[in-house]
Amino acid sequence: MKPTIVKREPVVDDALDHCATKLTPEQIEKVVNEVIDKETGGRLWTYVNTCIHCGLCAEACQWYLSNDRDVSYAPVTKVKDTIWVMLEKKGKVDAAFIKRCSEIAHTECNVCRRCGMYCPFGIDIAYMMMVVRRICAKLEMVPLYLQDTVHSHAATMNQMWVKPDEWIDTLQWQEEEGQGYVPSARLPLEKEGAEVMYSVIGPEPKFLAQLLGNITAIMKVANIDWTMPATAGWDNSNMAMYSGDFEVMARVERLHYETAQRLKVKKIVMGECGHAFRGAEYDGPTWMGWMRPPIPLIHAISFYYDLIISGRIKIAKKAEGPITVQDPCNVIRNAGLGKKLRYIMNAVCENFVDVTPNDRHNYCCNAGGGVINVGPPWKKKRVQGNRIKAEQFKRTGAHTIVTPCHNCHSGIEDIVNTYKLGMHVKFFSEILIEAMEIPEDLQP
Amino acid sequence: MVNSENWDWECKEKLVADTTKWKSQFEDVWEPYISPDGEKIASIVKVGEGEFNIAVNKETWGEEPFEKIWYPRFSPDGRLTALITKEMEWTMAVDGKTWEEMYEYIWDTKFSADGKVIAATTKQDGVYGITVNEKTWKCPVNLQSIASYVISPDGKTLAAIAQTVRLAEADLDGFLKGTWSVVVNGKPWKDNYVDIYGLTISDDGKNIAAEYRAAICEYGIVVNETPWNEKFGCTWEPVFHPTNSDEITTPVRQGGQWFLATNGRIVWDTGFVSLLYQTYSPDGSKIAAAVAPQFAKWTVAVDGQPWSTTFNECLLKPCFSPDGRKVAVIAKDSGNWLLVVDGTVLGDGYENIWPPAFSPNGDKVIYKVEKNGKYAVAVNGKVKGKEYEALWNPVVSPDGTKVMICGVEAGKYYRKVVLLSDL
Incomplete structure (x- = not known):
């Protein structure tokens, strides 16, 4: 197979650069084969063996289209340059190769699944990129800021190193902001038995606190019986899912749902975030052995749709x-x-x-x-x-x-x-x- | 432990408070809480612009309002605590009397089993600590954060998961060297860890254990500062044996499956897709856990043997009857919450079920359920008595003959005592 011609401006990422100097071939071979043998199965083999290398996926990818149809950005190339090589060489690849795998899987693919729609066989190419990410994560080959975010999830159970008191204090402050719109609005903390637990992603209390004030007013106008937790478990986001650290991903999702179970709510309504929905609706529950979220999860789009179509909000x-x-x-x-x-x-x-x-x-x-x-x-x-x-x-x-x-x-x-x-x-x-x-x- | 023998188990029914009056008396009334003996009901009430108080039965906490109040919680001995602000500073109030010290912030109130110890996490001058009966830990290092803490039943030992080392932004190496530890009564353990989870103290207060993360995908259990020799792909929170605190059990992940391990050794040789909430029987002779033998097929395993009945959504924590012969669990299947005892579903599905209580001989299981927005007491799968607007978990008397049922009907809060035999 011909090597891909890759033209990229050099990027300094201290984590990738440092990791590339310390990984040994033995470590790499062990992790690659462990992940492929124990964490994948028929799905990976079916995808790999079904692909006819037609390249129709390329036209689906914004990276490929935006870079003047540079074939090195085509989804099929991303697969060819990563998992195919690992399979072909049975994990006998070097650190520079793993570094390039991380660059491809973590920085040049959004696992958005558009390419899967354009594949004549419906191959989920993004799944294969997630397998690559998993291998990279187990080898600690993850871009610096993404890994730091994952560490935040692991240590604080939220994405932004928000400390417990900062979280509660922000909610109490934003309750007052919401009262600027609706004076009787309330942001009820730890209300057991409420209909709805509202959960958000880490950047809301950190950088976009006004969104919490907004929802306080919206919930009052819509007359929703709701609550937010005053404990960890409030963050529905999950960058560990995207780094490939599925153990941290599962711990975050488990806590999110156990918090809702502890509060005895009927459903979780989540703020406006896409990846958090994926993590909480699919990837997290699947890893935990749940067929569906143990407490129903409603994305903000569905929630607002229900409020408007029902007339609860005019x-x-x-x-x-x-x-x-x-x-x-x-x-x-x-x-x-x-x-x-x-x-x-x-x-x-x-x-x-x-x-x-x-x-x-x-x-x-x-x-x-x-x-x-x-x-x-x-x-x-x-x-x-x-x-x-x-x-x-x-x-x-x-x-x-x-x-x-x-x-x-x-x-x-x-x-x-x-x-x-x-x-x-x-x-x-x-x-x-x-x-x-x-x-x-x-x-x- | 709370001495419920002294509670009034004779009065069949008392109207404790007419909370409908609160609505006309105050600008706003928040959700109510009741004392463990059922004799008091309390709510945060808004008395003016930026002015709050707490209503308890027919009275309030004095005339002087607070700027903010939250987290009202009754201690096991019946004192009402809440977190309050005065002039932008926070403290604890107990039965309306505030602690002398004020804090930048205070949260997460906890109690000893008898209620004599009241603790909370506090932050002052940017340093975190645990404050126990108004005394804050004197810690040799400045704690950068406290994720959570636990308290022994006798209240003598408090242990926290705390960040003991300051971490610069995006310092991956620093993080992996360990910035988190366990702090016991203000004294940090000698080692730091990447992460600490599932902190627990044995019932006798002698031993402390936690999950720790050794590397990106490497987890173990540390007991009294000494890690198990074994490491795993993942762990969940450990649990001490109830009478032998040298024994500790935890779910561990190996080769993509979950097993149960005691003191580092796998004791359930069957691997599961998932394994959670291991629970010892009261005498410690059995262990039950929520398990998924297959994907999305959940059940309870007792000593490693799964029930034949499975549920397609999830299970909560199982509980043993006092004699250890029966196991009850709340399960979710096809959108309904179910009460299951020894693999048999009792009665209908509900919108919600609260943790059950067994009668002393285990022949009756009593629990709170929700249906159509109303609450009721169910016994062995059948709803007994009235529906309530609000209801608290039924409590079985120490002699096992009576049940206390506390609930709100038409805005009025009643405390009732019924014979268990009548349920």
Whole structure:
């Protein structure tokens, strides 16, 4: 097989560079074969042996399209340059190879699963990239900032090193902020038997605390019986899933659900995040042996859809358009919430302008899959790798992009800035809080 | 332990408080809590803009309101604690009287079994500690954070999972050298670890154990600062034998399967897809655990033998009857919560089921259930008596003949005592 011609600007990542100097061939061979023999099975072999190397997956990938159809970014190439070699050489590969595997799997693939839709056999190429990530994680070959985030999950059970008192204090502060919209609003902590446990991802208390104030007001207007935990287990995000550290992933997910079980809630409503939905709905439960989440999990898109369609929240003044939207892969392509997203967008926007392609076929934000979490060293490549997303948004002529996902939000802000799109990036709740009707008896 | 023998087991029914009056008396009334003996009901109430108090039966905690109040919890001896702020500083209040010391923050109130020890995590000048009956640990190192802590039944030993070493941003090497340890009564263990989980103290207070993480995918159990020789792909929280605190048991993962290990040795030779919540019988002669012999097929294994009945969603922690002959567990199957005893489902499914209590001889299992938004007491699979707007877990009397049922009906809080034989 011909070697792939790879042209990349050198990137310094201290963790990868350091790890590459200390890994031994014996370690690598042991881990590669352990993972392939004990953690994969018919699924991997079926995918590897079914692929006819047709390359149709390439046209699905935003990395490939944005880099002028550079074949080194094609999904099939990413497989060829990683897991195929490991299988062919039975794990006898060197540290430089494993380092390149991490660069491919952690920094050049968002495991967004768009390529699987374009494969004539439906091969889940992203699964194979996750196997590569697993091998890299067990060898500690994980980009520095992603690994640091995983360490945060492991030590604090949240993504952002938020300490227990900081979490509770932030909620109490944001309860007061929510009361700015609705004076009688309350953010009930540790309320056993509430209908809903609301969970968020680490960046909300750390950087985007106003979203907690918003939800406090929204819950009051919608008259939802809800609570939030004052303990670890509040963070529904899971970068350990994306580094390949599945033990930490499972511990985080287990605590999330056990917290909901302890509070005896009927369901968990989660904030606007895509990867967190994947981790909490699929990957975490599967590792734990649960067929489905032991407490039903509702993504914010479904929650807002229910509130609006049922009339629990009425829209007083639609946001002025044109406004477009980003379809987060993990809840749209992989969970089918596209129609609900469009319903709520039309409900709150005077002039909603859809993207093309859209819904399940939408392009990934290029930040998901843990790719934004690999941090500043890789940012330039990431933003260059999604030129087509910038072009797509530009065509809408919108002044605002709604992103019901934190990774999409951050990644698209980077694209807006780099490509000078002059657009605002907002979460859906930020539009809703301004558009919803606050009943007279709840008004300040 | 709480001495429930002194509780009133004679009065069949008393109206403790008419909480409907609170709604007209105060601007807002939060969810209620009751004392262990059922004689008091309390809620945080809003009395003005940024002014809160606590209503307890017919009274409040004095005239002077607090800026904020949260986490009201009754101690086992019936004192009401809550966390309050005055002039932007936090402290503990016990029956309305505040601790003298104020803190940057205070949270996670815990009690000894008799309620004499009241503890909480506190932060002052950026340093974390545990404050026990108003005295904060004097720790030789500044604790950077406290993740959680546990307290022995006698209240003499408190142990915390604490960050003992400051960590720079994105310092992966520093993290893997170990920044977390166990701190016992203010004294850190000699070693630091990558991570510590599942901290526990034996019932006699003599031994302390935890899971520790040795490397990225390497976990073990450390007991009194000494790690087991064996390491595993993953572990869950260890549990001490109830009468022999030299024995400790934990789920361990090897080769993609979960096993049960005691003192480092695999004792259940069958591997499971999942294994959680190992529980000793009261005399320690048996162990039950929630297991999944196959993916999404959950059941209880007793001494390694799974029940034949399986459930497709999840199981909570199993519990033994006082004589150790029976095992009950709350299971979820196809969206319904079920009460299961020795592999047999008792009665209907519910929207929620709370942890059950056995009668002394194990022939009756009594528990709180929720259906259609109302709560009731169920016994052996059948709902007994009225539905309530709010209900607390039924409590069996020490002599095993009576049950205390505390609930709210039409806004009024009642404490009732019924004969177990009538249920």
